[in-house]
Amino acid sequence: MNKNNSKMLTADEASKIVASSVIRRRKKNARLKTYGRIAIGLAVSFLIFLFVSIFSKGIPGFFQYYVTLDVYLDRDRLDPKGDLSPESLYNGDARSIVLESLYKVIKPKGRKEKKAAKKIISSNADVRISKMVLDDPNILGKIIPITFAVDDDIDSFLRGYIKRETPSSERRINDKVIKFVDKLSAENKISYKFSDYILTGSASRSPEIAGIKGAFIGSMLTLAVCFIIAFPLGVATAVYLEEFAPKNKITEIIEVNINNLAAVPSVVFGILGLAIFIGIFGMPRSIPLLGGMVLALMTLPTIIISSRAAIRAVPPSIKDAAYGIGASKLQTIFHHVLPLAMPGMLTGTIIGMAQALGETAPLLMIGMVAFIVDIPGGVTDPGTVLPVQIFMWADFAERMFIQKTSSAIIVLLVFLILMNAAAVILRKRLERRW
């Protein structure tokens, strides 16, 4: 509108003004699109970088070097009592048998060379022999080829992380050891294959035999406890708040606080668990039951919020229909509202569980960071979880733990992706149209 000459524009004038502004608007659109593309490009490149970095480090961690030796399984030395009992076998001198067969190949001369040769094979070799004999006593007294993991330093040397050119004094393995390894390679005794330990072993200070099984089982037990506590409690809370709670100040305060709890740093829940579950109730530390309880506290707000949203999304017409034919409130909720809200509630729960699966900080607080070799057999056995295992491995000095850390991260990521995929599939499956 013209201020001096107040009259409506003609259609011609108006379309000219519009046409000139259209160019500006188009440019704005194009600019916004470009910004969006740049942002997505950056995000994708970060993601690719992350995955390439983890997989390039982690995939080799699933493999390791082995040495194959012809071992004479001497009955007297392996089974000193002669009754084939586990105690007798573990008291046996498997170590000397292993070393003997190694010496046969590399022929060390003198005490110093023998000392160097001892470093080649993992300390786990004797346990392996004892287990083999326990599984099948018929092999006693025979000569059979057995594959042993090499020590982690040898593994790192074979991978090229420990370099031949480095002066002997700065290397973790000396020239004698390298000579023996070369000899073994020359006789084709060394092989590179999928690790026997990474998926089935448990925590160990020797990186070549350390595995994630203990932490994995610990994670599963912890998550199971977390789900069993958090899901029913969360759904019940959501149902109460949505369907029964009177709309007053107290309800409002509860709602605001639940929303705030979702944003509380997880380590705070760990301290809470430490103070209450361990401090007041005297529960033992490091057990998956306790871990699950703490993680349940942490995931509850997420589950409650998503469940409430899912319940609110159930069309009121369905509730009307149920009330209209005389269904009671409980029947309406259990027969109609909950089944329709279930996909949303499960999605929220799985996302909360995925969050719990990746959580480290609160579990450190309650002692799940302990070094535990045994695989937990139940929720009251001490254990640790995958992310804490990753945290611990990342801290160890041995070169091989770097690969193992990345391997454990891959396992954790695969699990998280599987859980999120399950959430998507569940939602698609259960979703109904109305």
Add this chain to the structure above:
Amino acid sequence: MVSNSNINNVKTKTIGEIFSKDPKIICRNVDVFYGEKQAIKDVSIDIASREIISFIGPSGCGKSTFLRCLNRMNDTIDTCKVKGSISLDKEDIYDEKIDVVTLRAKIGMVFQKPNPFPKSIYENVAYGPKIHGLSSSKEELDFIVENSLKDSGLWEEVKDRLQSPGTGLSGGQQQRLCIARAIAVSPEIILMDEPCSALDPIATAKIEELINQLGKNYSIVIVTHSMQQAARISQRTAYFHLGELIEVGETKKIFTMPEDKQTEAYISGRIG
């Protein structure tokens, strides 16, 4: 119990005959409030056995609100307060002793938008009898489902696909499914809140025919925006305006010789 002496002794501004000889529902001086706002003002009316009565009036006049008072569907709204008395078979339905479950089993309801459960056709109809324990065996339940679907004129169309989802039917079929669901619990009264407003003319004609049929066995209260529909199907018509019941009477009389000026204005299309 509402005493007999004062039910027909009520002060009302409503024009026409609010009383019936054989009343099923008796409403006296009903006020409804949504918080501070009064939605229904002093409405008194009888609904007779086996009659079809339609509530007409402009949008927001309170006819749906009043309808939902009859089976206490307004209970679900926290701020809604009902005063006055509404009785079914001379028993006050707002009495503390009355359970809404039994009340709603007696007074069925059909909604504006067809709202079948996202379950199979069979499950939709069987749900009411199941929760009220109306059948003791699968055969009895099958019988109820079949009969209800026959009464709602849907049986021939769906008998081969009872297990397919109710939401997969057309709009008109869905609405008839909702009617079948309502009559499956053998109610005495059916409340219908603009049941045809979301339907095309053919589906509407089918529902109207069905309502005429059902009128032989049930009392039907129908809220409608279509005056032609009210004229076609109902025996009595009640005209609401701004929360008040302005005029009640024989449908023929309301549509040909309304006594009240507002009724006349609405019917001739000047309000609304």
